[in-house]
Amino acid sequence: MNNYAVFLRGINVGGINIKMADLKAALKSRPFSGVQTLLASGNVVLASELDPAGVKKEFEACLRETFGYDAWVVVLTADRVAALVEACPYPADDGATHSYVTLSSDEAVLAELFEAGVALDGTDLTRLGPxxxxxxxxVGGTxxxxxxxxxxxxxxxxxxxTRNLRTMVKVRDAATKL
Structure with a gap:
């Protein structure tokens, strides 16, 4: 059994509203256990015998079938979330800035975004991996x-x-405690 974090894109914004209790209930029919939702913003931790690709496929199918939501999610192992939090060179709490982690399961898209981002003046950006x-x-200007x-x-x-680093810390902590 592996512990995972699932990050949903665009949930509870732009007219796509899903109650976390409803999401959790829908996921019970899938090959997942220990399902927990975090922060009502599309963060889920769970355990499964499936590999990350299998979790992604089942999770997205559940969202489509239950909520009519053509979902896109990023699935990371609990260990990978912990490694990303550890690798982030920015502080989780700072009075002047907010630290963010942008996630993608499409390495080419992330590489293109990174290259475009480093070309921006005044942008502090670090690649954490593929x-x-x-x-x-x-602060106040995200x-x-x-x-x-x-x-x-x-x-x-x-x-x-994208998630705030503080959110990533909370997801890491929940995923490792499953």
Whole structure:
């Protein structure tokens, strides 16, 4: 049995509203155990005998069939989430900046986003591996930051999802305790 974190893209924004209790109930019919939802923003931890690709396939099918939501999710092992949190060079709590981790299961899209991001003036960006990059935004200015505007473009939105580093720490802690 492996412990996983599943990060949903675009849930509870833009008209796609799913109650976490309903999501948890729907996932009970799938080959998952220990399902927990975190922070009502599309973060789920669970255990499964499936590999990451199998978890992704089952999870996305569940969302489509139950909620009519053409979902896109990133599935990481609990160990990978822990490694990303550890590798992030930015602080989880800082008075002047927020630290973010952008996740993707499409390495080519993430590489393209990273290259476009490093070309932006004043963007502090670090590649954490084939599935993640970390970046900073000023407190109160995340949505207006150049990298946030870049990463929200349609060509990246469908293949990436971003979490605050504090959220990643909470997901790591929950996933490792399953």
């Amino acid at each position: 599935d993640a990059l970390a970046w900073l935004a000023p 949505l207006e930051s150049p990298f946030s505007k870049l990463s929200s473009k349609a060509k990246y939105k469908a293949a990436t999802t």
